[in-house]
Amino acid sequence: MAEAATLEFREATKRYPGQEQPAVDRLSLTVPAGEICVLVGPSGCGKTTAMRMVNRMIDITSGDILLDDRSVTEREPAQLRREIGYAIQQIGLFPHLTVGDNIATVPRLLGWDKERISQRVDELLQLVSLDPSETRDRYPGQLSGGQRQRIGVARALAVDPPLMLMDEPFGAIDPINRERLQNEFLRLQKELRKTIVFVTHDIDEAIKMGDRIAILQEGGILAQYATPAELLMYPANKFVEDFVGADRALKRLALQRVRDIDLWKGATVRIGESVAETRMKVEDADIDYLLAVDDEGHPWGWLSERALAGERVTEDFRSKAEPLVELDDVLRDALSDLLESETRYGAVVDERGCVAGVLSLELIGHILQTPPEEVPHGADALVADE
């Protein structure tokens, strides 16, 4: 349909008659084009109301909401909604329509021809990792929860809308599948770069999915609007601090992968190499410990001092090469591995299992000092598959 849109809330307020407190109170924030903005907060904070004001499922009482500088209040609701992808918690697939017809809902409303619709349906099914010939003609009732969820996303993407609204789209799914769907969705977003308003009550999901997070508190008041790293480092007030939880530092580590940071250089050596050369390698490295590798470069074990007693390096290990950290590991998991193995250092290996560097507790401590603007977020934080 179009390039991603910029979404701006300007003092947007929703007040229900007979209620003293507004449901959403003068909400002002801008979602830059192509970013995921997560609305998060406890129940009753107005996050869903705020999202539904965008496509006029709920009309604002005062203030304004601008989609690419144009007020949504000027638009005819049905027209406006067809341009905005919509995915909700229970998915809301139509049980009486096939998967293909479900996805084709908005294209049909917009009068696309048959050929184009059928092509688009297959394209979308592939996009969400489903086999078109197998799923197209089935009914939602014949599919698993995860498959239905994917189709919900495909349907919301049908006309390539510049903005998507998602209300707890992964809420009703078991933790393992939710994690997978989140990762899949981030990978998709990396490609599509839609502007997305994403509602959740789960701060971990917010931190994982959001380029920016808007934390709302009771009464529909915006407590803080920031990137995940900023939020975790500089919570604006006590409410935010409590809401993000006491393990803020660990949550920050979950935003980065091992490959995102400058690893320490370790000295690697093959058994039988000359000790003199090896000693020079150690001087050059960031740690004193020496890591023996096999012929392919796979870690073998940490050598003891006695291994360097002669002219050639001998097989005299101080410990096994454990834990092995992978480049795609999230820093939080890597830290956990180090702590579990009661060691300060861990060898990092690349996809082929060859040594890529060394991770240490000091290095992780240092990473926590990284200014928040250098920490990746949203789809960018996700580098590779789970």
Added chain:
Amino acid sequence: MNSWLQLGQLEIRERQGGTCEANNGFCPDWIADNLHRYVDPFLQHIFLTVVSVAIGFVIAFALALIAHRKRWLLPPLSASAQILYAIPSVALFLLLLPITGRGTVTGLVALVSYTLIFIFVNVTAGLEAVPKESVDAARGMGLTERQLLWRVEVPLALPEIFAGLRIATTTTVGLAALAFFAGAGGLGEEINADKGFQSNIAVAGALAIGLALVLDLLILIVQWLMTPWRRAAAA
């Protein structure tokens, strides 16, 4: 009393045959010979049933759609349909005589009024049972209220709507047997004309029961064809 007896005798005289007929028994030979007499009443019975269910369906369906959008209309409309249904059928036929006179129209008016409650209640219940998230998703994707109704709500209410249609049809086949009170003919007239004769009762009764079963089956087939997603889910 006397005239009743004479009428009865006249009838008996009309049927010719042996002792079986004379004893008002169940006589296969007589049935085979006299089946043609039931053709017209049977066709009239079908006409009364199908037309009154069709008209009743249109009226009740329209009212149910209105009540679905304007909730406050639901209680008064349900109550009206209930009251109509509560009027004893014979009384209603007789009540209508001064207004619409004797004949098919009176029969239809009464029969229609009895179908309303089943269809109305089932359509409203069916629309009510449509999953809220489907309705929300439909609105959120930009379906207008009319598109929402015809593309999402009505199709999803079809199982309940068909259930109402089946009850209404079966009930109407039975009630149409009383339509002769209004002079509307039907199988009831045949039954009444020779109440004492088992063969007559058996043929007319069997035709009515058969009609109810066949119509019910037809509706089931249409439902089966119109709700493919239910078959798929069950498979």
